[in-house]
Amino acid sequence: MTSSGIRDRVAIVGMGCTPFGELWDQGTNDLLTDAAVECVASAGVGIDAIDAFWLGTLGSGSSGITLSKPLKIGYKPVTRVENFCATGSEAFRNACYAVASGAYELVMAIGVEKLKDSGYSGLTGIHRVGDGTNAQISSPAAFSFLVPAYCHKYGVDPEEMGSVLNRIAWKNHRNGAVNPRAQYRKEVSLEKIAASPRVAGQLGVFDCSGVSDGSAAALICRAEDAHRYTDSPLYVKGLSLIAGPAAGAIDPDYDYTSFEEVVRSAADAYQQAGVDDPRSQLAMAEVHDCFTPTELVLMEDLGFADRGTAWKEVMAGTFDRDGELPVNPDGGLKSFGHPIGATGLRMLFECWLQLRRQAPPERQIATVTEGGRTLGLTHNLGGAPGECVSFVGVVGTEPSD
Amino acid sequence: MEAGIVSWGVYLPYWRLDRRVIGEAFGTAAGRGRRAVASYDEDSTSMGVEAGRRALGVPGSPPPETLYFSTPAPAYLDKTNATTVHAGLGLAPDCGAYDLCGSVRSSWATMQLGALAGAEAPSLAVLADLRTGLPGSQDETQGGDGAVAFSFGPTGGVTELLGRASTTDEFLERWRVPGETGSRQWEDRFGEEALIPLARAAFDRALEQAGVSADDVDHLIVSGLHARTVASLRTTLGVAADRVAPDHGAQVGNLGAAQGGLALADVLERATAGQVVAMVEVADGADAVVLRTTEALAPAQAARVDAGIRPVADLVGDGRSDLSYAIFLSWRGMLHREPPRRPDPERPDAPASRRSEGWKFGFNASRCQVCGFLHLPPTRICLSCQSVDQMVPERMADVRGTVATYTVDRLAFSLSPPMVGAVIDFDGGGRYRGEMTDVDPDAVSVGTRVEMTFRRLYTAEGVHNYFWKARPLTEGTGDGAADAGAAKEK
Numbered sequence: 001m002t003s004s005g006i007r008d009r010v011a012i013v014g015m016g017c018t019p020f021g022e023l024w025d026q027g028t029n030d031l032l033t034d035a036a037v038e039c040v041a042s043a044g045v046g047i048d049a050i051d052a053f054w055l056g057t058l059g060s061g062s063s064g065i066t067l068s069k070p071l072k073i074g075y076k077p078v079t080r081v082e083n084f085c086a087t088g089s090e091a092f093r094n095a096c097y098a099v100a101s102g103a104y105e106l107v108m109a110i111g112v113e114k115l116k117d118s119g120y121s122g123l124t125g126i127h128r129v130g131d132g133t134n135a136q137i138s139s140p141a142a143f144s145f146l147v148p149a150y151c152h153k154y155g156v157d158p159e160e161m162g163s164v165l166n167r168i169a170w171k172n173h174r175n176g177a178v179n180p181r182a183q184y185r186k187e188v189s190l191e192k193i194a195a196s197p198r199v200a201g202q203l204g205v206f207d208c209s210g211v212s213d214g215s216a217a218a219l220i221c222r223a224e225d226a227h228r229y230t231d232s233p234l235y236v237k238g239l240s241l242i243a244g245p246a247a248g249a250i251d252p253d254y255d256y257t258s259f260e261e262v263v264r265s266a267a268d269a270y271q272q273a274g275v276d277d278p279r280s281q282l283a284m285a286e287v288h289d290c291f292t293p294t295e296l297v298l299m300e301d302l303g304f305a306d307r308g309t310a311w312k313e314v315m316a317g318t319f320d321r322d323g324e325l326p327v328n329p330d331g332g333l334k335s336f337g338h339p340i341g342a343t344g345l346r347m348l349f350e351c352w353l354q355l356r357r358q359a360p361p362e363r364q365i366a367t368v369t370e371g372g373r374t375l376g377l378t379h380n381l382g383g384a385p386g387e388c389v390s391f392v393g394v395v396g397t398e399p400s401d
Numbered sequence: 402m403e404a405g406i407v408s409w410g411v412y413l414p415y416w417r418l419d420r421r422v423i424g425e426a427f428g429t430a431a432g433r434g435r436r437a438v439a440s441y442d443e444d445s446t447s448m449g450v451e452a453g454r455r456a457l458g459v460p461g462s463p464p465p466e467t468l469y470f471s472t473p474a475p476a477y478l479d480k481t482n483a484t485t486v487h488a489g490l491g492l493a494p495d496c497g498a499y500d501l502c503g504s505v506r507s508s509w510a511t512m513q514l515g516a517l518a519g520a521e522a523p524s525l526a527v528l529a530d531l532r533t534g535l536p537g538s539q540d541e542t543q544g545g546d547g548a549v550a551f552s553f554g555p556t557g558g559v560t561e562l563l564g565r566a567s568t569t570d571e572f573l574e575r576w577r578v579p580g581e582t583g584s585r586q587w588e589d590r591f592g593e594e595a596l597i598p599l600a601r602a603a604f605d606r607a608l609e610q611a612g613v614s615a616d617d618v619d620h621l622i623v624s625g626l627h628a629r630t631v632a633s634l635r636t637t638l639g640v641a642a643d644r645v646a647p648d649h650g651a652q653v654g655n656l657g658a659a660q661g662g663l664a665l666a667d668v669l670e671r672a673t674a675g676q677v678v679a680m681v682e683v684a685d686g687a688d689a690v691v692l693r694t695t696e697a698l699a700p701a702q703a704a705r706v707d708a709g710i711r712p713v714a715d716l717v718g719d720g721r722s723d724l725s726y727a728i729f730l731s732w733r734g735m736l737h738r739e740p741p742r743r744p745d746p747e748r749p750d751a752p753a754s755r756r757s758e759g760w761k762f763g764f765n766a767s768r769c770q771v772c773g774f775l776h777l778p779p780t781r782i783c784l785s786c787q788s789v790d791q792m793v794p795e796r797m798a799d800v801r802g803t804v805a806t807y808t809v810d811r812l813a814f815s816l817s818p819p820m821v822g823a824v825i826d827f828d829g830g831g832r833y834r835g836e837m838t839d840v841d842p843d844a845v846s847v848g849t850r851v852e853m854t855f856r857r858l859y860t861a862e863g864v865h866n867y868f869w870k871a872r873p874l875t876e877g878t879g880d881g882a883a884d885a886g887a888a889k890e891k
Contacts (some may be wrong), residue, residue, distance in 0.1 A: 124743070200813075
């Protein structure tokens, strides 16, 4: 695959992000309105200044009208995007390419999901059942396949593995506790996490991300125009999206301890961004912690830890907010829930705050303020182990030489 | 001219209900022993497929050109259930498939039709029953679930027909209006007085036709749902007690339409060549047949042993008995359990199901002829070498596999939560992610050996969603269709 990327050709100049949660009083239209209004206000423009829109939503609406109608956008292009749990990132990626192509000067990527009107636990399918032969295994169960496979391959005792997963949940809840936009804003003790009722396999309730509503938006323009809108833009360094051939579900060689799609999208994005040692170069990473074992495996797939060692790094605190490489400093999907269309942009919003040193002091990461690192990574995963789409993006505050 | 039996297969479900738990629930005496219980994902059709697999998987068993299916507990009316059995067995399209459903006595006609058709070309008769009744009823306690299948053919018969006779009378002994969950019966003694003379008459006439006497009978099988009548006939037809075949009621219950077949399979596994087998079945009259075993029996028995197929005498002792009465009732639809807070399953689309018939019902993978990679479900483009449309179908139903990883899913919809999901790697290649059944969630591990079984995943909007699941092999028992299939390949 050849991908030359669009390093430093476009920049994020404004962002908005609603609080995430069980927002019984807000519908899809309210969420879109709040995110879009905050986003344009941060860049000092009105919605009418925007040339084109990319709307990411899995199932909270169809077509561009889902956005143009509530925002009363006057006869402009709106593209509705869907790519499983990478939907928000996919809206962003395509919006960036539109600007880089020269087709538009100022565009918005916005993502939304209104999940809490369904009345169901967890996420639900959106497609026809077809011939009825697809196993109706739930998402936590599909990701829980990672646990026995990882233990088996690396000789990790299941009980030890439990402690590792608990610590990931504990860390992300601890980060979310100080984030006013998070769905869950309480620290949760390791004991309570360990004692939570089982949902699937070894996963308990606290190993799963929540179900929430939310919306987030980004304003994107050509890099050379960025300072017209803000003194501190975020430059887009690399964008990669990979849809796998679903090999793992049918290929006995796949061992359920890695996501090949993630490995490849990371390599692609790093190459575009000029990153060769992510663990030391990145200031932070927002990764798709839909379930705790996902985050564990991602640490290896994204190159933050060597194969078979991420579990030790987790226990050593490497990925804590004050660790060597903060992962999910905003609290992650664990604390925010996962309104699908919004999640990728919510991750970007944390980069927007942290890299530009605008996070509140109690949670501003030191890798930026003291370490002087300027790059942040966002990662989404849609599907299940062996059969998924993966997005990796790298953004930074400094344009390259 | 009637054909002889060429092979046979018996399917008894994994679960047993200990009769004591019924008694404990109601504070009454429910008797001793166990009854066989179809799991939440089984019905008469799925059990019929399993029995058919076991009959056809025997080495030397010819593929049938006609299929008859009989059950008093049909999964569908109007729609033929035998077509599902046909598809589940992966039979060729140029094969008739017919139901004889409703009354218990239809099973006898099914065997007779199978024998008649088999004289021309191989045929298969499948008998299945799922005995149920209102909670605490005799039918619930004494009934049992299971299926049997008999393959008939112009050559290789292990039996030959000596005589056959039937009697019929119209009286109300046992009946059920469509839609009712339990049958009704008149007073026991009324049925007994009506049935016994009819049975005697049929038996005597069949012996006469066969030119043998009761003394010549080496194996007597008496079956029927009227317990008093059957018990009486077993001791009064003039056949010595040690020649009367066991009914296995204490181990599995009375399988109704499949009860006589179960006993016949057992007899065929124990008999020697040249023996006389007499069968009497009472249901709204009586039917009797006298058979003689042929020289083909011993090789057929040996082939089954070689294939690792376990005899009925062992199968009836299998099964897991820790089923609670509440779970049993919920499986039977008598007790409505709180569903998970998840969407109800949707009915499968008919066109999509038809397009994927080979996969959904036959469990056919596609194998790339260029590089040999095996795809489950079948695809047109090869994952390994990207060749387009170079696939040939390959039936995986009888191939065993190993659990690569697994999960116990407490969130997914299941008629009997939790669902156990697993990734199965098949012997000789191919991977499939799906559900497990007949499984103790605590006993699954990476490396657990499994075989495939045909099941009813759920029913939505009146559509039964049939597909295959994996179930653990019982170590060392060699039970199951996979054994037979594997043996056939050799």
